[in-house]
Amino acid sequence: MPEQARIQELLTLKTIAETLNSATQLDAMLDTVIGKLLELTGNKSSWIFLSEERMDYSFAADRGLPPALQRNNKEPMRCGSCWCLNRLWDGRLDRAVNIVHCKRLEEARQYSWGDSLGITHHASIPLRSGERRIGLLNVASPGKVQFKDSELALLQAVALQIGGTIERMRLYSIEQRRAKLYARLGEFSTALGLAGAGCTEPEALARQWAGLIGRHFDWPFAAILGRREQQLEVFAVHTEDPAVTNPAGFRCSASMERRLELLAQEHRYAVLSPDESRELLMACSSYSAQPEAGRMTILAAPVPQMSTQRADLLLIASPEAPSSLQPDGEVLEALAEHLAAALESVRLGENRRELARLEERNRLARDLHDSVNQILFSMSMTAKGVEAMLAQEPAGHPAADAVRDIRELSQTALKEMRALIMQLRPAGLEAGLLTALQTYGQQQGLHVRTSRSGIRELPHSLEEGLWRIGQEALNNVRKHSGVAKAEISLQLRTEEAILSIADRGQGGAKRRRAAASGDSLGLRIMKERAEAMSGRLAIRSSIRQGTVVEVTIPLPRQSM
Structure with a gap:
């Protein structure tokens, strides 16, 4: 009999391994594997919670769930916490255990949510990959209040296989997303160069950049933040909500403002906490009113400005799980560097145009000084000499008054020309x-x-x-x-x-x-x-x- 049980365990592990090895989609894999698990072990009900962050989880898959837990689109499983999740978050659940009291099942009986099919207890098995917490596997059967050690050991082995497969899928998904984001980054760079070439106003550029980010990436929110007159403001914002087209002011707590100041001094991207993400979404736009905004994570990267020795911030919101945000963060850093280079290019272009204008004015000033100014000076001296000769006439000469007028007019023109030259070539603006x-x-x-x-x-x-x-x-x-x-x-x-x-x-x-x-x-x-x-x-x-x-x-x- 023990030999038959051992064979059955090995057969179960083999079947589960084959199922996991052929899986390519997470939801389909979880649904299939718990179905196989129930079929091979004889249990009747199983469900999986995925959880990477404390006090945050998702109800990922279920088979044979009692009607009492399926009410209102499985609301009892999607809301609230329970003993097994609390133990997982506290680090006390590190192996397969029997759960004597299940909070969700107790509430189903207490509030008469429906038939629980005689299920009162379940086994809880942590899903892990190395030291990384992934979630929980729960298994139950009607009337079963205790799982044997051999059963728990088998469930633990299955949970390790599931955890490893989830991690493999996560890493594969990260690499797929990284490839997709970098491909879009190339398209964005081309569009950014064209946008910067046709616009020189910084505010218009910021709006163009936010729009380009929204056009080329799947992030539902993006914003550029910076200081104006010592006041932190939103320069441009992009959201999926068409009602939000321009920033409507920026108000955040003092602690958040200090946090943003520190982020602007960093050299790498940062992932904000859920509370910080919600506050920033609320401060930047009305996007926080959208139902999915609560599951968004904000990433921030500094946009260095070489000319001013300071930095603005580029923010994006991603619906990806925190453990899968590395590609988004890498591309966000690249975007911030692109924006900084584009802004510096605009500044250098404006400086080149200004230098060209100054050079042209200097050239005109030199030409006027060397030509018209000298002619006017010669005319003034000539008129003065003629006036002196006419003054020697004993009875006065009829042309003396005309020559005097010529001298005065030429001196006035000379004075005006010198003023014009000075306007063309100003000195003293540095003061x-x-x-x-x-x-x-x-x-x-x-x-x-x-x-x-x-x-x-x-x-x-x-x-x-x-x-x-x-x-x-x-x-x-x-x-x-x-x-x-x-x-x-x-x-x-x-x-x-x-x-x-x-x-x-x-x-x-x-x-x-x-x-x-x-x-x-x-x-x-x-x-x-x-x-x-x-x-x-x-x-x-x-x-x-x-x-x-x-x-x-x-x-x-x-x-x-």
């Missing part, structure tokens, strides 16, 4: 916009008073645009106001910069602006410069009460 404008005004014979509110760095292109507008406004003060005083103020706000140039002169700028004459050219140029920076120009002018020229320019997000 600040207000200092440069004050120095320029003093060179024009004006007494300039400056004031400033707010502290932040202006992008070079915007600073130079404001410098050009300020120069033109000061030129108008000198030419048209009739006074030698001007007031300049610069307000730096969170989202905009406001430059104001005011005088208390004779006014009349509105008439000049409306007139279709050469006098309105300067005002049109200022307006065009403001619009080129996506800003607006406003002029307030009253007769004998002065003129205020105010230009408002939107500022980019500082971190980007």
